[in-house]
Structure formats: C-alpha cells, structure tokens
Amino acid sequence: MPLILVGLNHRTAPLDVRERLSVIEPRLAETTSALHAVEGIDGAAVVSTCNRVELVISTRDEDVVTNLVDWLAERASTARTELEKHLYVLRHGDVVKHLFRVASGLDSMIVGEPQISGQVRKAFVTAQQLRTLDSLLQQLFDNTMRVARKVRTETGIGEHAVSVPYAAVELAKKIFGELRGLQVLLLGAGEMGELTAAHLHEQEVKQVFVANRSFERAVELAHRYDGQAVQFDRFDENLGRCDIVIASTGAPHYLIEPAHVSRAVEGRRNRPLFLIDLSVPRNIDPAVARVGGAYLYNVDDLQQVADANRELRQQKATVAEQIVLREVDGFRKRLVAQDAVPTILELQQRLEAIRTAELEKCLRHVGPITAEQRTALEMFSTQLINKILHYPILQLKDATDEPQERESLRRTIRKIFGLR
Amino acid sequence: MSFALTDMLYVALAAYALGTLAALLSLFVGEKKRLQNAGLVLMIGGFVAHTIWIGTICARTGHPPLTNLAETASFVAWVVFTVELALWIRYRVYAVVFFVYPLVLLLLTISALAGESFRVLDPALRSNVFTAHLLLSTVGVACLFIGLAFTLLAVLQDRALKRKTRGRLWELIPSLDVCKRVSYRLLAVGFSIYTVGLLAGVLWQYRTTAELMDVRAKQVGAVTAWLLFAVLLESYIRGNYQSKRTILLSAGAFVAVIVAILGIRG
Numbered sequence: 001m002p003l004i005l006v007g008l009n010h011r012t013a014p015l016d017v018r019e020r021l022s023v024i025e026p027r028l029a030e031t032t033s034a035l036h037a038v039e040g041i042d043g044a045a046v047v048s049t050c051n052r053v054e055l056v057i058s059t060r061d062e063d064v065v066t067n068l069v070d071w072l073a074e075r076a077s078t079a080r081t082e083l084e085k086h087l088y089v090l091r092h093g094d095v096v097k098h099l100f101r102v103a104s105g106l107d108s109m110i111v112g113e114p115q116i117s118g119q120v121r122k123a124f125v126t127a128q129q130l131r132t133l134d135s136l137l138q139q140l141f142d143n144t145m146r147v148a149r150k151v152r153t154e155t156g157i158g159e160h161a162v163s164v165p166y167a168a169v170e171l172a173k174k175i176f177g178e179l180r181g182l183q184v185l186l187l188g189a190g191e192m193g194e195l196t197a198a199h200l201h202e203q204e205v206k207q208v209f210v211a212n213r214s215f216e217r218a219v220e221l222a223h224r225y226d227g228q229a230v231q232f233d234r235f236d237e238n239l240g241r242c243d244i245v246i247a248s249t250g251a252p253h254y255l256i257e258p259a260h261v262s263r264a265v266e267g268r269r270n271r272p273l274f275l276i277d278l279s280v281p282r283n284i285d286p287a288v289a290r291v292g293g294a295y296l297y298n299v300d301d302l303q304q305v306a307d308a309n310r311e312l313r314q315q316k317a318t319v320a321e322q323i324v325l326r327e328v329d330g331f332r333k334r335l336v337a338q339d340a341v342p343t344i345l346e347l348q349q350r351l352e353a354i355r356t357a358e359l360e361k362c363l364r365h366v367g368p369i370t371a372e373q374r375t376a377l378e379m380f381s382t383q384l385i386n387k388i389l390h391y392p393i394l395q396l397k398d399a400t401d402e403p404q405e406r407e408s409l410r411r412t413i414r415k416i417f418g419l420r
Numbered sequence: 421m422s423f424a425l426t427d428m429l430y431v432a433l434a435a436y437a438l439g440t441l442a443a444l445l446s447l448f449v450g451e452k453k454r455l456q457n458a459g460l461v462l463m464i465g466g467f468v469a470h471t472i473w474i475g476t477i478c479a480r481t482g483h484p485p486l487t488n489l490a491e492t493a494s495f496v497a498w499v500v501f502t503v504e505l506a507l508w509i510r511y512r513v514y515a516v517v518f519f520v521y522p523l524v525l526l527l528l529t530i531s532a533l534a535g536e537s538f539r540v541l542d543p544a545l546r547s548n549v550f551t552a553h554l555l556l557s558t559v560g561v562a563c564l565f566i567g568l569a570f571t572l573l574a575v576l577q578d579r580a581l582k583r584k585t586r587g588r589l590w591e592l593i594p595s596l597d598v599c600k601r602v603s604y605r606l607l608a609v610g611f612s613i614y615t616v617g618l619l620a621g622v623l624w625q626y627r628t629t630a631e632l633m634d635v636r637a638k639q640v641g642a643v644t645a646w647l648l649f650a651v652l653l654e655s656y657i658r659g660n661y662q663s664k665r666t667i668l669l670s671a672g673a674f675v676a677v678i679v680a681i682l683g684i685r686g
Binding site: 153154155156159171173174175176177178272289295297301304305308 | 454
C-alpha cells in the first residue's frame with residue numbers, strides 16, 4: 001500500500017501561508033479525523049509545528065493527492081494553484097526517509113532541536129487514539145520514534161546549546177554536573193541575565209538571589225524565581241555562598257574584582273565558582289579568570305560556545321544522516337519482505353502439493369521400496385523444489401519499494417507458477 | 421602451566437588489545453558510540469577470560485595469584501578493570517577508559533612477557549598477614565590508579581573550562597564536580613587500603629627477617645608511591661588544586677607503582 005506525504009515547511013512556504021495551515025494542539029484530533037475522512041485515505045496523521053504542516057497518509061489510490069491539496073487549500077482559504085507552489089509531495093521510501101529525518105531534528109531550522117520528536121510523537125499518539133492509523137502507518141511511526149531516539153542517543157545531536165543563555169546553562173552543568181541544589185546570584189536586571197536566570201531556575205536550582213540598584217525591581221524578579229532580593233551594595237557578601245554569579249547590569253565599570261572572587265573561593269574550599277558576565281561594558285574584571293577555582297565567561301565567550309555547538313551539531317548531523325539512511329533501508333526491506341509473505345507462502349504450498357502428488361505417482365510406478373530409499377526420494381524432491389523456489393523468493397523479498405513495480409513482479413511470479 | 425590455561429591469558433590479552441584499539445579509534449571517527457560499545461564488549465570478553473585464568477590458578481594453588489611478577493601484574497590488571505567496571509556501571513564515565521584500558525593492557529602484557537609459570541606459595545610465606553599485605557596493596561593500587569585517571573580528567577576539564585577550548589575528550593568527560601568527587605573518593609579509599617597493605621607488609625617483613633624493610637626497587641617504589649599519593653591527597657583536602665603540580669605528582673606516583681610491580685621480579 002503506498003505511503004504519501006503532502007506538506008510545507010519553513011523552506012518552502014512563508015510564514016503567512018504556514019500560519020494559515022498550522023494546527024494548534026487542541027485542534028489536532030479534530031484535524032486528523034477530518035483528514036482521515038477524505039475519500040481514498042486508509043490511514044492518516046497530521047504533523048504540525050510552527051515550522052511545518054505535513055499530512056502523512058497511506059492509501060490504495062495514488063491519485064488521492066489531488067483530494068489532499070484541495071482539502072488543504074480549503075482549510076487555508078487559498079486558491080489551489082497558489083498553495084501548490086509551496087507544497088511538496090513525497091511518496092513511499094521518500095516519506096519514510098523524510099519522517100525519520102524530521103523526527104530526528106535533521107530537517108529543523110535549528111538542526112538537532114529536541115522539541116520536534118515530541119511534536120511528531122504527539123501526531124502519532126493523537127492518530128493512534130483516534131484509530132486513524134492503519135498497520136502500515138503504525139509501523140512507520142513506531143520506527144520513526146525509534147530512529148529519532150537512536151539518532152539522539154548515538155550522536156548526542158541535541159545535547160549542545162546553540163543560544164547564549166543555554167550555553168551558560170550547559171557550561172554550568174559541565175562544571176557542577178547536577179544544578180539542583182545550587183545557589184545563583186543575579187546581579188542587575190539585563191534581559192540576557194534574566195533569561196539565563198530563568199533557564200537556571202527551570203533546572204531547579206536551590207535559590208536565586210537578586211541584587212539590583214532598584215530594590216523594588218530586585219524584589220519583583222526574586223519573586224518570579226521564588227528567590228530572595230538582596231541589597232545591591234552588599235552583593236559581595238553573597239558571592240561566597242553562591243555557585244553561579246550572573247552579572248547583567250548597566251554599570252560602566254567592573255563591579256567584581258579578583259579580590260572579591262579570591263575571598264569567595266577561599267571560603268568555598270574545593271567548590272568551583274562560575275561567573276557569567278553578560279554586561280557590555282563588562283562588570284567582572286577579566287583578571288578574575290586567573291583565580292583558581294573560578295571560571296569566568298563573558299558574552300563573547302558564550303557566543304563562541306554557541307557557535308562551536310552549532311558547528312558540532314552540523315558534524316553530528318552527517319553521522320545522523322548515515323544512521324537514517326541505514327534505518328530507511330532496513331525498514332524498506334522489512335516492509336517488502338512482509339508484503340511478500342502471502343505470495344511466498346502460496347508459492348511454497350503450491351510446489352509442495354505438486355511435489356507430494358508427483359512423488360506418490362512415482363512411487364506407485366516403482367513399486368515397493370525400502371524406507372531409506374523413500375527418505376532419499378523425499379529429500380531429493382524437497383531439495384529440488386527449494387532450489388527452484390530460491391530465486392523467486394529472493395526476488396520477492398528484495399523487490400523495489402515502488403508498490404506498482406512490486407505488484408507487477410508478484411503478478412508475474414503468480415502467473416508463472418499458476419497461483420490464483 | 422597447562423596449555424589451555426596459557427591460552428586463556430592470551431585470549432584475554434588479545435581481547436584487551438582489540439578493546440583498547442576500538443576505544444582509542446573512537447576518538448577519531450564520527451560514529452563514536454558503536455566503536456565505544458564494541459570496545460567495551462571486547463574488554464568485558466577479555467575480562468571474562470582473565471577471570472577464568474585467575475580463578476583457575478586460585479583453585480589450583482589455594483591462594484590468589486600473587487607469587488611472582490606475571491601473577492601480580494595480571495592480578496593488578498584484573499582488579500583495576502573490576503573497579504573500572506563498577507565505576508562505569510555507577511557513573512557511565514567513558515573518558516576514563518582512555519587511561520584505564522591501556523593500563524590494563526600494559527599490565528597484562530607485562531604479565532605475558534614475564535613468562536613465569538604460576539607457583540604454589542612457599543609454605544614458609546603462608547600467613548594471613550602476608551596474604552592481607554598482597555591483597556590490600558593490590559586493591560589499594562587499583563583504586564589509586566583509577567583515582568589518578570579521574571584526577572587527570574579533572575585537570576583536563578579544568579583546563580578546558582579555564583582556557584575556553586575543547587579537546588577530543590570534551591564531550592566524554594563528565595562534569596568537573598564528578599571528576600573531582602570520584603578522584604578524591606578513590607584516592608582517599610585507595611590510599612587507606614594501600615597504607616594498611618603496606619603496614620601489613622612491613623609487619624610481615626619484621627616477623628620474618630627482624631627488619632622493617634629492604635632497600636630494593638619493590639620496597640622503594642612502594643614507599644615512594646605512598647609518599648606521592650599522600651601529598652596528592654593532602655593537596656585535595658586543602659583544596660590546593662593546581663594542575664601542573666597535580667600532573668607531576670600523579671605521574672610520579674604512577675611510575676613509582678610500576679617500579680614496585682616490576683621490582684617483584686628482582
């Protein structure tokens with residue numbers, strides 16, 4: 001049964017077209033059901049993210065694409081010809097490869113982004129609950145999720161942060177491992193600093209102290225992170241008890257000097273201190289980096305980490321593509337073999353029936369023979385039909401993934417061997 | 421030594437060599453995980469053969485294989501890998517294998533090259549104190565060796581973070597905190613066991629020869645290693661974590677232990 005995917009994404013369609021077709025999560029079930037109701041469709045699922053909308057279907061009728069484009073055009077309230085410019089249509093093996101790549105984050109705007117596999121899973125689970133998946137789509141999505149997991153585990157493609165705030169969190173993890181239980185000092189209320197503090201807060205740090213020139217603003221921010229506001233002019237008293245310090249003020253001079261950090265580190269015994277300077281001009285004296293046990297990163301350093309990570313993801317994507325190709329081939333072979341099973345069984349039964357009948361006929365002619373002679377004849381005839389069947393079965397199992405060609409091969413073999 | 425038993429040692433050696441090669445090659449290829457897993461499986465295969473070899477000797481002689489250089493090097497390698505395996509199960513730190521696998525291979529190669537047959541311990545040497553000395557020193561050394569590997573990882577991680585550069589091991593090294601915590605624990609535990617092992621050796625020597633120690637490579641190496649490990653541990657406790665000093669101390673302690681092991685022959 002053919003697989004077809006019709007869709008558009010950030011590369012083929014502008015935002016205004018994508019947003020007209022985008023399916024918000026609460027409406028995913030309804031949309032999937034509506035798609036399944038389109039004439040000629042056997043199985044259906046809808047993958048929708050902010051960057052793509054894709055209809056994945058299985059059908060006996062390849063002309064159903066026309067119905068799908070009409071259905072999409074109607075939903076987007078757009079002329080069919082207008083929409084067609086942005087659409088791509090994939091078939092059979094290309095659908096498998098595309099879906100494997102999408103779920104693995106290889107087709108995303110930011111390569112390796114982790115959210116996409118969750119969104120594909122959502123499409124899968126929704127369609128499963130609505131029973132709009134036939135066995136082919138069920139297998140396809142099962143394998144898609146497995147391949148996405150495999151790509152992430154084997155390449156670690158999504159492990160590296162590609163934005164400055166996340167790069168800071170990644171480095172914090174490289175220093176402290178587990179961030180739970182750490183104390184953070186946020187100095188100032190710059191946008192980037194706030195964002196970094198928010199990401200650290202998501203990692204369940206123990207406490208966020210906020211120091212700002214405006215104490216009211218410090219209280220407001222501290223409330224947001226379930227933290228504690230401290231007086232700005234006394235922030236250095238908290239340096240020693242904090243593991244991560246984020247400086248993000250508008251001050252035109254250094255607020256943290258090496259002497260502050262040396263004092264803080266001394267009191268921390270072996271525990272490191274991670275200082276993140278997101279201010280321009282800088283608020284932490286670069287000489288602080290020379291203090292043992294203190295690790296200082298400014299906004300440029302973090303940007304470099306993010307850039308290096310982006311490059312690393314690209315390298316990992318090459319490895320991931322190889323995994324995807326292997327998996328597509330494996331999936332194709334399994335499907336083809338599965339598809340060929342009824343014909344192979346029939347073929348074997350047919351030849352076995354001929355063998356048994358002809359053997360009996362032969363034995364009647366020959367007259368009484370010994371048990372050993374009968375066994376030898378049985379063995380000979382069985383081996384003979386196995387040899388005859390070997391190549392047709394191989395051809396059936398190793399056929400192309402193009403359904404029409406496969407069907408044609410099956411028909412030829414059935415005709416040659418006189419199957420129904 | 422029977423033919424089959426020697427074969428088992430060579431099977432272990434071959435598996436360790438291939439496992440080490442796979443692990444080291446994984447540093448230079450794209451699909452690291454496959455080679456790393458292959459390396460681990462080969463090392464575990466080698467470990468099984470190694471265990472059979474050691475187990476058979478124990479069964480035949482009635483004591484651990486620690487009577488000569490071949491047996492000691494092999495037994496230390498076995499304990500090192502056992503500790504590494506336990507730590508791998510607990511922390512899943514792959515980077516440490518780049519130090520541990522070659523070390524295990526080196527020790528087993530020494531064992532194979534020494535070409536000494538396993539021996540039944542001289543009845544005159546059989547005593548609980550002597551057995552305790554051998555076993556505790558070996559286990560202590562194994563913990564200290566892996567502690568050193570984690571110390572080196574901590575130094576590499578510290579440098580990478582300070583210099584804002586990444587090496588080939590960056591992704592494989594766990595957090596600085598884990599490296600320091602595990603290395604400190606291993607050094608502390610290993611040093612304590614090693615100290616008791618050395619004291620048991622001194623006690624046994626005194627009982628046997630009425631002298632506290634000989635001035636031979638084995639003893640000098642063992643005591644030098646003890647002193648260097650003590651300084652290393654002290655620097656950890658004080659929090660004076662300085663890369664260059666730590667590397668020098670670690671290298672010195674490692675060489676001293678190897679000298680002590682090789683000195684068993686003398």
